[in-house]
Amino acid sequence: MRATEYLIPTLREIPAEAEVVSHRLLMKAGFIRKAASGIYTLLPLGHRVLLKITRIIREEMDCQGGQEILLPIIQPAELWLESGRWEVYGPELFRLKDRHGRDFCLGPTHEEIITELVRGDVRSYKQLPQLLYQIQNKYRDERRPRFGLLRGREFVMKDLYSFDRDEDGLETSYQKMIVAYNRVFSRCGVEFRLVEADSGPIGGNVSHEFMVLAGSGEALILYCPNGDCGYAANVEKAESRVVEPENKDESRALELVKTPDKRTVEDVTAFLGVGPERIVKTLLYETERGLYAALIRGDRELNEVKLQNLIGAVHLEMAGPETVERVTGAPVGFTGPVGLEGVDLVVDEEVAFMVNCITGANRADAHYQYVNPGRDFPIERVADVRLVREGDPCPHCNRPLVAARGIEVGQVFKLGTKYSEAMGLTYLDEQGQERLVVMGCYGIGVTRTMAAAVEQNHDEQGIIWPAALAPFTVVVVPVNVRDEIQAALAETAYATLREGGLDVLLDDRAERPGVKFKDADLVGYPLRVTVGKTAGDGLVELRVRRTGETRLVSVGELVESVRAFL
RNA sequence: CGGGAUGUGGCGCAGCUUGGUCAGCGCGCUUGCCUUGGGAGCAAGAGGCCGGGAGUUCAAAUCUCCCCAUCCCGACCA
Structure with a gap:
């Protein structure tokens, strides 16, 4: 191409709205323009980069037996009602009506429509497995679009869906995709890391994410510095080994202590002259399945994702002050597990080991000290619900974990039978038995990968494209x-x-x-x-x-x- | 969803407090001359419903109210 015949509108000044590097540089260098919040036009240069990325993806998908298809972006509400996600997806789902008043949505992801497709045309074990993929625009009405292409409301995504006869088949498909993704991101020239992930609203139980390492990344990951161990996880999923105290104190008798107006862990530790690791925080949560109290050590933070998964709740929210008062009989700041009724207790693993700890007393201006789990409150439901932080021991090899920021450019899920069950996707096996198809889904944020590559490859002068992605070499x-x-x-x-x-x-x-x-x-x-x-x-x-x-x-x-x- | 801020030619901004030759500056754009190894110079130009609507006033970019858009921060740790 000749520059005189090509639209490359570089800017000398950067539009004030751009904050992160990739957004600024892609705007300034004439790759993208904003149409609305979180919605961008790709100019010729941007489009060429997109084509470079999608070409790599196509090659690697096809190499694993993937078959490309094109799915509708406008999807009928019925399918989403069937899977239950019309409600679950909430306000992030772009909804619209046709002239007859029928409900539709813009696909944020395509499990429903592809399950519908396959259930219509796949009947026999002879037709399985199938690996079908699409590279298309997806729509999510983000509560807060930001960072240019990194978190938009309209974006290009590759999604591959696998359909297998059983778990073994799914495992094979899953591994194929992990291989393919490693190749895709290596070829794209970005530095990335594979981490264990929570599966979120997509569903399923096993999931991994591909993170491009970048300080501007929204995701926090924790990884083991021991190369032989290789443990790495999104903070939402990350676990750490529980350290059982070696020499435990003798448990002492429960004692009420006056703590006037000492509501926070900070207040109480200062007042009583103890460390926060002696305190047990009792956090009340409201869910559609009832009230829960999560017990966590005072120096810890709760991982709401873990709690939500444990409970199996769709909606999880901290209880308001009124609820706290009604349930505990005390204002916020004095909640504790001793004698607490009408709520299910979830006890973090670390708390279960504690001896002579301090908790709220469920009455105003008072705490208990020398509280002992098991003796003073039940520890029936012990679980890992804490947020892991840098320095915590690796769950596999015990070394201190290291934290880093990452941009999630890909995620793979073992969906299992979540959608096939909800939507009746079955096949007949060799014995003529009807069985559920076992599914997986595998996404790559294509436009996000473009931005992530810029985040990782630039200097004061501008972008430095990895050769494989450059609009022109x-x-x-x-x-x-x-x-x-x-x-x-x-x-x-x-x-x-x-x-x-x-x-x-x-x-x-x-x-x-x-x-x-x-x-x-x-x-x-x-x-x-x-x-x-x-x-x-x-x-x-x-x-x-x-x-x-x-x-x-x-x-x-x-x-x-x-x-x-x- | 809560809080904060901003909206003036393509981009970056000033003007608003103290209504009245304030519609202006820089960059970019057009034409001509000149220049050609790191965003040159001179000259002449084009381009704006001052986010939208409703008020106040003799008079509104400027004051009031409503709406819209955009950006940033936050989202409860008992």
Whole structure:
């Protein structure tokens, strides 16, 4: 392509709304424009990057036996009512009505519609397994779209769905996808990590996420620094080993202590002169399945995702002050498990080991001390409901876990029979027995991957595209297009590179060289061919964007030199 | 959903407190001259329902009310 015939609207100033690096640079370098909050247009450069990514994805999906299909984006409400997600998805689901008043939604993900498809056309074990995928726009009315392409309301996603006869088949499909994803992200040139994940509203019980490591990432991950161990998990899922105290104190008799207006862990520890690890926090939660009290050590935070999964609740919310008073008979700040009735107690593993701890007394301005689990309150339901933090011992090898931020670019789920059961997706096995199809789903955020690549690959001057994703691999810049020798040699270089099968842009604009160099650095072409002073000798300068390294080469050896870099 | 802020040519902003030659600046854009190895210079231009609506007033970008949009922070740890 020629720059004079191509839309590359770079900006000198950045729109004020852009905050994160990828958003700023993609706007400034002319890859994207905003249409509405969380909704973007991809300009020619952005679209080329998208095509590069989707091509890699297609190759790897097809390599594993994936078959590409196109699914409707507008989906009838009935399917979502059938799976139960019309309610569960809540306000994040874009809903609309047709002229007859019938309900539809814009697909945020496609389990329903594909389950519907397969149940209509797959009847026999002979037709399984199937791996079907689509690369399409998806819609989620995020409560807060932000960070440009990283969290939009409309985005491009690849989703593959696997349909197997049994769990073994699912395991095979799952492993195939993990292999494929590792290849996809490696080829995209991003630094990533595979972590254990919570499956969230999609459902299922086993899930992993692919995280691009970046400080701007919204996800917090914890991983074991021991390479042989390799444990890594999203904080929502992360576990840590419970350390049982070695020499426990003798348990003492329960004692009420006055704690006037001491409501928080901080207040109570300061007042009683003890550490927060001596306190047990009692957190009251309301769910559609009733009230729950979660007990967690005073220096810990509760992991609501774990609690929600444990209870099996769809809605989980901390109880308001009125509920707390009604249930405990005391204002907020004095809740404790001793004598607490009408709620189910969930005791964190760490709490179960505690001796002589401090809890609220369920009366105003009072706490109990020397509370002992099992003796003073029941420990029937002991579970891991705490939020793991950096430094906690690895659940596998006991070393202190390390924390890092990541951008979730892919997630794989073993759905099991959640959707096939809800929607009646069955097949007949060899014995003529009707059985449920076992499903998995595997997503890649394509537009998000584009942004994540920029988050990880940029400098003060602009983007530095990994070669596999770059909109053009190389840009040819004649320093002075009015110089006939330079212009002619630039044309030759351009033609040579194109014939060599490379993606090349000729910056034939009559701009001063500084402008073209700045733009080239901003857009982030991995290589630049400068045609200038040495044009008379048939030599051009090849410059590597990432390192700034340059060398003179003849046009004849240009293709070879560029190839060598890739 | 709660809180905060902002909306003035394509982009970045000033003007608003103290209504009245305030519709202005920088960048970008167009044309011409000139220049050509890191966002040059000179000259002449084009371009704005001041987010929308309703009020107050002789007079509103400026004051009042409502609405819309956008961005940021937060979302309860007993």
